Amino acid sequence: MQRLLSSQKVLPYLLILPASLFLAAFFFVPFVQVVLAAFTSDDGFTFTHFRTMADDWKFMPALSNTLGLALVVVPIQITLALVMASLVTRLRRGRDVVLYVFTIPLGISDLAAGLIWFALLEQNGFLNSILYGLGIIPGPQNLLDYRNTAGLFVAVVIAEVWRATAIVLVILVAGLGLIPKEYDEAAEVFGAGPLKRFFLITLPLLRPSLQTALILRTILAFEVFAVVAVVAGNNLPVLMGETYAWQFDLQDHKVASAYAIVILAISLAFTVFFLWVLRDRTREAAA
Amino acid sequence: MMRRKQGTMIALAALTLAFSVAGRAEAQGLLFWSTQAKPVEETQKMRTEVLGGFGKPVDYYGNDAGPFFTRIQAELKAGKGTIALLGGLHGELASLSSDLVDLKDVLSATGDAKINPTLVSLGTYGTAEQKYLPWMQASYVMAANKEALQYLPAGADVQKLTYDELIAWGKAMREATGSPKIGLPAGPKGLLHRFFQGYLYPSYTGSVVTKFRSPEAEAMWNAFKMLWEEINPASTNYGFMQEPLLTGEVWVAWEHTARLQDALNQKPDQFVTFPAPAGPAGRGFMPVVAGIAIPKTSPNVEEAKALAAYMLKPETQIATLRATSFFPVVEVTLPDDMPAAVKMSGATVAAQSAAPDAKPSLLPVGIGGLDGKFNKVFIDTFQRVVLRGQDVRQVLDEQAATLKDIMTESKAPCWAPDKTSEGPCPVE
């Protein structure tokens, strides 16, 4: 038994067994039912539901808005989180207070974050009140006008960056802590400037955490919905919103399942891409 | 240090487990699963002031459509349920109708209460069974800030407005204040689809299905585009018009009576309510009907029926009106101390249906679970024609095809304002 447990071949499978069993019970069984719903009708296998989905005039805007939001939001969040993380590590005093403040948005659900930003940006909201108080605008301006898709897009980006950068930050901070300070100090002794040290030492050593943060954040970005619904109303359709609409308002479980599979497919494609781009090249060389 | 952290972790885990195992045992009341009275204050009043008098404990929950349907569908599928009673709109209960208990016996047991017969027949969905009992009703009316009245076009009577006058009124307000002052609930939680189905289409075409793509409808959409010029563009974010009315963002609005109540109750002297405008074919308007149903998986059908009967008692109906601003479905004499919103909107609803040019619409009866898709036809047409500026004729033709599919699939005959049809309601 002891030998079996420590065997290199068996041990990893034993370690992933509990998690695998858990996922099999609580994810795969329901998941298979949803996939079946998406691909079958009364007469067997079919693509009808996917066709219904793609023929709907909202499908293309939803797809491009979702992809567009992810492509804009995620890089901003990664950069901002890197800046925040390196600032925090360099602070001499008040580190834990600052870090705490940076993680606060974690405790705020997407719907609540949407409400907060809507209160800021709406016609009689705080931003307009401040601008008015400063004499910049003559009266309430509609910042969330449906005719101004770019403006709506920017508003959603701001709210999403505010809400979800903390997720990336926490992952990166945990990773940064494991990089031995000696590397950095050695490089400093050899005269490397802070920027050079960041790009040549910190960033490469942070790769595993960066990869994780990137993958998780991108997957979550494809599921963006509540913030968009509150801030932009119906004017910025997204995939997840359409999934909800087909499932609950239109009572068509099958088309909703088709949408879910599209979201899954995009997420998987990006995940595989990130796994490949940020793979551990040193290990490959060693093996 | 390490030890202590592990210690706290383990203690926390043990505590959590202990609690979670102990969680379930408590005595449960009848579960009343609803989509109505969702705002926290209304839920609170439903629980204390309306259901408190039933004598047995009732758990009332107001839900979004998502959790509402997921939960009841799961219970029906599992064949075992905790939901005793369902409360929902006519359109919401439609998709569940084959899994609802026949409530005819409850109807005959409430002999002394005079229940509105039109609403009772709506509750059959055209079958021989009483799928739901009418629970409460409302309608949509117009509300205006008194500031707005000075800009009414010459000769217009606000109580007998036409759509052309509304456009002129909006124009006058926009020119005087610099921003459009009419609002519509066109946000994700708004009820704008009812405006097209029950107000605009009947007023312009005297129909909602048959003449969906008629020349009259084309003229109607073009007129509506003119009206939209006078509508606050923030409307696409509005769910409930009471808020923009209170802030003054909007001066004139069309809205569900229950969704105006905060504005009317907080500043009764600041607002007036009046019937919806009339178009070339009359003054279209539409009721809102919420019903009570009992799912076949109800754990206690007899008590649920008793609760359903209790909900129809005149006293309960008045308490419900106070809690939700939805009107009774049985004949009652209202006490004098009703909230301002109830008095104002009640008078307006009565005036609206008594107008000489009234053009009442019914709710869709035979389309069952396709209700949501039926709504989507109208909202999509609006979004494409008005918000995205697509060609009216082309959009109407495309959406008419979808509408036709819905009618063919459901085989639903026409309902008012369309003339009754043999077989599925045609889209000309």
Place this chain on the structure above:
Amino acid sequence: MTSLATTEAEASARAEPRSSGRLVMASAVIVLVAWVLVPIYLLVVNALGSVAAVTAWPKALVPEFDLASLAFFANYAGVPRALLNSFLVAGLTMVLSIGLGAPAGYALARFRFPGANLFRLAVLMTRAFPLPLLALPLTVLFIRVGLDDTIIGLALVHTTLAMPFAVLIMASLFMSIPEELEEAAWTLGCSRLSAFRKVVLPLALPGIAAAGIFAFVISWNEVFAAAVLTIENKTLTAFLLQSLDVSPLPLKFAGGAVLIVPALLFLFAVRKYLFSLWGIANR
């Protein structure tokens, strides 16, 4: 605390050649702190505002401490119970996702085995799939096996949401811990298990804390499954958030504030665990 003292000692030991750089850094920190806090401050202003203030134009930026809206929630039946439920579900989710996720994360980090990538993708798929669609089959299952309307049942669902975070974060953390440290412990006579406990675990604590925090907040903020899967045992989020978006403005903001305060207190309580990593890295 010790870590803070070390940092300050270090700081004074070093020269201070770049005060302009420090100024830039300080202002960056201030800007970023304001970026996070100002929207929350404004929520508080709204939550503490009277009905008239919330709908006023232009809006005041100073709270007027009208407690009417907040008082409504204090008297709202079921709030304390729901609050307790939220903590229980979130705590249980935390324990479950760390317990299941840590071994799997370690396996992904330390072993190259056939199926590793498949497992990684499978874990991620749970997160990439819209939960509302899974809720229906899961509820049917739970009703049949009697897990319906229990805290543990809801925690199980929340764990499927949190586990991808736990597995991946811990995998990346274990990967960053030099394998040599562990191997050294083996040569010194430690078994694999005790080497893990004595060498790897202390180093990985911040990562475990991060995964735990995620599990907690994911569970805390989750509305949909909670609204469907629990009735008597509703969590605070399901209890309040669902109805907030259709409630009148003042209650909307007050309820929002009520919802986030406990989560903020939790984050404050656990920040040390997250922070302890510098204690290690700085030595």
